[in-house]
Amino acid sequence: MKIKIGVKDLRSEFIDLIQRITGEEIALCYQCGNCTAGCPAAFAMDIAPHHVVRLLQLGHEETVLDANSMWICVSCLQCYSRCPKNVDISRIMEGLRQMSLRKGIDKVEIKQLPVDILSDSPQQALVAGFRKLVN
Amino acid sequence: MTKEKDIGYYPGCTLNTVARGFDTSTRESAKILGINLKELSQWNCCGAVYPLTPDNLMGVAGAAKVLSAAEKEGERLTTLCSFCFNVLKRTKTGLDRDEERRRVVNDFHEIDYSGGVKVLHFLEVLKEDVGFGKIKESVKTPLKGLKLAPYYGCMLLRPFEEVGIDDHENPTIFEDFLATLGCEVVRYPKRIDCCGAHISVSEKEIVAVMSGNVLLSAFRNGAEALITSCPLCLYNIERSEEALVKREPAFKPIPVVYFSQILGLALGQDRESLGFERNMYDFRPLLKSKGL
Numbered sequence: 001m002k003i004k005i006g007v008k009d010l011r012s013e014f015i016d017l018i019q020r021i022t023g024e025e026i027a028l029c030y031q032c033g034n035c036t037a038g039c040p041a042a043f044a045m046d047i048a049p050h051h052v053v054r055l056l057q058l059g060h061e062e063t064v065l066d067a068n069s070m071w072i073c074v075s076c077l078q079c080y081s082r083c084p085k086n087v088d089i090s091r092i093m094e095g096l097r098q099m100s101l102r103k104g105i106d107k108v109e110i111k112q113l114p115v116d117i118l119s120d121s122p123q124q125a126l127v128a129g130f131r132k133l134v135n
Numbered sequence: 136m137t138k139e140k141d142i143g144y145y146p147g148c149t150l151n152t153v154a155r156g157f158d159t160s161t162r163e164s165a166k167i168l169g170i171n172l173k174e175l176s177q178w179n180c181c182g183a184v185y186p187l188t189p190d191n192l193m194g195v196a197g198a199a200k201v202l203s204a205a206e207k208e209g210e211r212l213t214t215l216c217s218f219c220f221n222v223l224k225r226t227k228t229g230l231d232r233d234e235e236r237r238r239v240v241n242d243f244h245e246i247d248y249s250g251g252v253k254v255l256h257f258l259e260v261l262k263e264d265v266g267f268g269k270i271k272e273s274v275k276t277p278l279k280g281l282k283l284a285p286y287y288g289c290m291l292l293r294p295f296e297e298v299g300i301d302d303h304e305n306p307t308i309f310e311d312f313l314a315t316l317g318c319e320v321v322r323y324p325k326r327i328d329c330c331g332a333h334i335s336v337s338e339k340e341i342v343a344v345m346s347g348n349v350l351l352s353a354f355r356n357g358a359e360a361l362i363t364s365c366p367l368c369l370y371n372i373e374r375s376e377e378a379l380v381k382r383e384p385a386f387k388p389i390p391v392v393y394f395s396q397i398l399g400l401a402l403g404q405d406r407e408s409l410g411f412e413r414n415m416y417d418f419r420p421l422l423k424s425k426g427l
């Protein structure tokens with residue numbers, strides 16, 4: 001059976017929101033997998049970058065939000081750099097993180113972090129980490 | 136003696152503290168090469184990461200303030216840390232092409248940033264202002280016999296259309312720079328892959344694998360040390376060496392040093408001032424073994 005997904009099929013409140021806050025168009029992805037092939041963190045993700053986009057195209061937002069992928073993504077932009085369709089997955093991942101963070105659901109609790117990480121890390125790691133993982 | 140060239144300098148938080156050697160070695164070599172780094176009289180944290188959701192204007196507020204301070208003091212601004220460079224340059228691009236965003240940020244800070252400052256990474260300054268040819272002439276201690284692997288990571292290259300200091304898939308600026316210092320430049324596949332960046336605060340084991348992959352790629356191609364321009368890359372990679380020894384018994388830890396330390400060494404700066412004592416894996420025994 002042929003499955004055809006057009007821009008019109010991709011309308012939902014969730015997709016509208018994620019497209020609005022990221023500026024990306026989910027339908028552009030044609031699943032070549034280049035992003036995942038180049039992603040240095042894909043090995044640790046529950047769902048690989050190109051599958052994250054596919055699941056969003058198919059409306060499985062809960063599956064995507066439950067996965068660790070968005071928290072593992074390091075915003076290195078290798079996916080975007082190699083995407084033939086100019087899809088910026090780093091933005092989609094950030095959009096997903098923001099959806100959680102903007103509801104007040106954080107990935108790390110600063111108080112719970114081991115002391116050696118807080119005392120040993122370069123400042124940029126803490127500032128960057130808190131910006132990405134804490135509301 | 137060439138006339139000194141003035142350029143605004145933004146050290147950023149990390150270079151002011153844990154990465155002091157990166158800062159001091161650069162100031163010294165700049166002087167030798169006729170570049171006058173003028174530290175901004177006032178600066179704040181750049182924010183470390185550029186917000187990837189365009190509606191997050193608060194995320195660029197810090198960097199915008201730095202740019203506004205910089206344009207008051209000169210036409211050009213340089214920085215060393217790859218993160219700072221990436222954030223400042225992307226913020227500039229974003230604000231310069233969108234008047235509305237610029238207005239909101241200006242109103243928020245009560246500043247009047249107008250887009251009048253150029254942001255450069257110090258490697259670009261070395262290439263464009265000084266020229267690699269001139270650096271070669273200034274080398275007092277050619278780093279003969281040292282096999283060094285340049286590590287770009289992400290922030291110097293991506294997104295290529297906004298920040299790329301060179302081709303995003305096949306950059307050569309770092310290799311060319313090292314070659315002028317007389318060392319053997321190691322080429323290896325993972326030189327543009329990410330070290331794991333900020334998830335070092337939440338996912339140490341994953342960072343160990345990511346940084347380990349970079350290290351192993353360099354090591355297998357003959358690297359005796361890894362050269363970086365980012366304190367977070369240095370931190371992540373140094374702290375992944377032990378795990379890599381366990382994963383790959385053939386691997387032997389190698390030092391990770393800043394490109395400015397290597398430059399200072401070649402330019403004949405006082406060794407004590409280069410900050411090698413701060414590195415987790417000492418670079419000096421390697422130098423000694425090469426008679427340097």
Ligand code: SF4
Nearest residue numbers: 029031032033035083
């Ligand atoms: S590289 Fe681009 S088009 Fe290909 S799967 Fe990834 S997001 Fe889709």
Ligand code: SF4
Nearest residue numbers: 039073074076077079
């Ligand atoms: S930005 Fe995220 S998804 Fe893209 S390559 Fe890097 S880690 Fe993977």
